[in-house]
Amino acid sequence: MIIEDNRELTEEQKRRVLLKVEEKGVVCGSCGSRDFEVGEALYLGFLFLSEDRDAYMVALTCKDPACESPRTGIRLHRLDFLWEE
Numbered sequence: 697m698i699i700e701d702n703r704e705l706t707e708e709q710k711r712r713v714l715l716k717v718e719e720k721g722v723v724c725g726s727c728g729s730r731d732f733e734v735g736e737a738l739y740l741g742f743l744f745l746s747e748d749r750d751a752y753m754v755a756l757t758c759k760d761p762a763c764e765s766p767r768t769g770i771r772l773h774r775l776d777f778l779w780e781e
């Protein structure tokens with residue numbers, strides 16, 4: 697098993713995350729916005745045994761400046777976004 701820390705994503709990887717955000721219809725739980733900034737990816741498969749081996753939580757920040765709770769995240773699989781271009 698590969699153990700990784702939080703990782704910064706490339707612009708291309710962030711773009712793929714945003715495509716998934718759109719596909720899954722993720723909306724901000726606080727203000728309902730669909731506009732997100734993509735942050736780091738946290739590998740879940742190592743931390744939580746119940747998770748799939750290739751599960752990641754990718755940090756999302758709502759872009760609405762008036763949002764009261766802008767931090768959220770999306771669970772994705774490695775093949776959804778993390779391959780190298």
Ligand SMILES: [Zn+2]
Pocket residue numbers: 724725726727728729758759760763764765766
């Ligand atoms: Zn929001």
